[in-house]
Amino acid sequence: MTSDRHSRNNNDDNNESTALIKNDLFIKRQRPDSYRNHFYWLFSSLTALVSYKFINGLARLVTVSVVGHLGSQELAGMSLAQMLESCTTLYLALGLTSALDTLCGQAWTGAKDKTIIGLYIQRSIMIYITGAISICIFWILCLKYLMNDGSTDEAVIRYAGIYILFFIPGIVTYAGYHIAGAYLQAQGIMRVGGYGALLSIPVTIAANYLLVVGKPFELGPAGAALADSTSSIIMLIIMMSYIIFNTKSQAGWGGWHIRHALQDWGPIIRLCIPTICLHLLMSGIPQLCTLAISHFGETYSIAAHFILLKSSMAFHAFAHGLKHAMATRIGNLMGQGSLADVKRAIVMSSVFAFCLATVSSTLLIVWRREYPSLYTKDEDIAQVVSKVLPILALQLVGYIYSNLAIGICDGLGRQRITVTMAFIAYFILGIPTCYFFAFTMKWAVLGLWIGLMIAEFIFAILLFIHLYMLNWSKELYEIEKRIKKG
Structure with a gap:
């Protein structure tokens, strides 16, 4: 850590342009930082991470709203394209981000040569380019199969293909930022x-109006794809501008090294693949529930489940922000070798998790009768939503704490x-539990x-039991060994 950080000066802590440590210094802190600083x-x-994730999700909802007014086929085509994109390039980008949270966070405080994090970035870029090319070929094959199968409307497949083609800038810049x-x-x-x-x-709102429905463009799904790309393009430009023009942020960049960037992908891939599988698992259960609801034979049940699903996703920004903040914090502290600071950071993050869970669940429970009116006027749908909202509120509590634990595991490099x-919680135990209460109990x-x-x-x-039983001293040794190898 820098002498600024050792001085416990809150004004310096508030300045984000101040580097956490010097380029050629590695000091294991003798005294832990205060709970106040944590x-x-x-x-x-x-605050920063939750805001940016919430706003980023809102930008995509703007495009969905605009395309929805074009027609059902256009909306269906975009939904199909976004489903393919979400399960492939999006999860690949998130997997690489998780790997970088671990490797870069640990190396920044643990390595004498801080430019190793720049090398990790370059390797991730090369991995993404290689994966994206393969994924694009997979998209073409999927759309061709659907076209030959004949079970999907040709217009929907055509619109999906158009959206994917014009969303290529978004695919690149989304991973970039x-x-x-x-x-x-x-x-x-x-x-x-x-x-x-x-x-x-x-910018996204203006692009949607000009490119999708505004004259003289009126590009429809093609314009929607370009408009959908604008948010990630803007964010990448701003981040890169900050890195280029803020000299202190360049401390981890040692220039381009193409030969080294094409080598030693193993550590990144080993951390990336489990995260991709985790996202597939966590998104798979709600989709299976949607399929199960179709067997109830009640249209309002499907609509109610859709409202509940979208409502839960709106609150996920809190949990995701906490996860990424903890991954970085734990990675930094483990890299500098301070287990006392790790303990204090976990204690303070648990307090934040409790506050976030209390606020979000209380809002849903208190407004459970008025909340459905935001989405529907159908009394049957509203009644089901109101009845389930207290359960959704409890589910969000568990979701926030599980993401806290995921962030700690990511900081340690324990994505597997x-x-x-x-897999144990959702598929081995979760699916039978859902079946029992939904069908056996007929709820x-x-x-x-x-x-x-x-x-x-x-x-x-399960995650917190694992963390409690962990040999933290051994984790420090493994992290130090990995940093030296890097």
């Missing part, structure tokens, strides 16, 4: 992404543990969400 760091980082964000977050610079997301909103625990949508809530708490409990 609180401030987490509060500042969490996530990778740049991981580079900055490892250095304790969190707010740049939030500023970029905030500035991208008016999270995917193993997720329908309520039963499915009770099962999801139980699975979420089981996942969080």
Whole structure:
């Protein structure tokens, strides 16, 4: 850590342009940082990360709303394209981000040569380019199969193909700003992404109007894809501008080294693949629940489940922000070798998790009768949503704590543990629980969400049991060995 950080000067802590450590210095702190400093760091980082993730999700909802007014086929085509994109390039980008949270966070405080994080970034870029080319070929084959199968409307497939083709700039820049964000977050610079997301909103709204429905363009799905790309383009430009023009943020960059960037991909891939599997598992259960609801034979049940699903996703920004903040914090502290600071950071993050869980669940419970009116006027749908909202509120509590545990595991580099625990919680225990309450007990949508809530708490409990039983001294040794090897 720098002498500024050792001085416990809160004004210096507030300055994000101040590097956390010097380029050629590695000091294991003798005295742990105060709970107050841990609180401030987490509060500042969490505010920035939650804001940028929430705004980024809002930008995509703007495009969905605009395309929805074009027609059902256009909306269906875009939904199909986004489903393919989400399960492939999006999860690949998120997997690489998780790997970089671990490797860059640990190396920034643990390595004498800080430019190793620049090398990790270059290797991630090369991995993404290689994976994206293969994924694009996979998209073509999927759309061709659907066209030959004949079960999907040809117009829908055509619109999906158009959207994917014109979304290529978004595919590249989406991964670019996530990778740049991981580079900055490892250095304790969190707010740049939030500023970029905030500035991208008016640009995205204007682009949707001009390119999708505005004259003289009126490009339809093609314009929607280009408009959808604008938010990630703006965010990447802002992040890269900050890195280029803020000299202190360049401390981890040692220039381009193509030969080294094409070597030693193993550590990144080993951390990336479990995260991809984790996202597939966590998104797979709700999709299976949607399929199960179709067997209830009630249209309003499907609509109610859709509202509940979108409502839960709106609150996920809190959990995801906490996860990424903790991954960076734990990685930094383990890299510098301070277990006392790790303990204090976990204590303070648990306080934040409790506050976030209390606020989000209380809002849903208090407004459970008025909330459905935001989405529907149908009394049957509203009644189901109101009945399930308290269960959704509890599920969000488990989700926030499970993401806290995931962030700690990511900071340690234990992504394989999270995917193993997720498989046990969601598929081995979660699916039978959902089936029992929904079909055996005949509680329908309520039963499915009770099962999801139980699975979420089981996942969080399993992760925290694992962390409690962990040999933290051995983890320090393994991290130090990995940093020296790098």
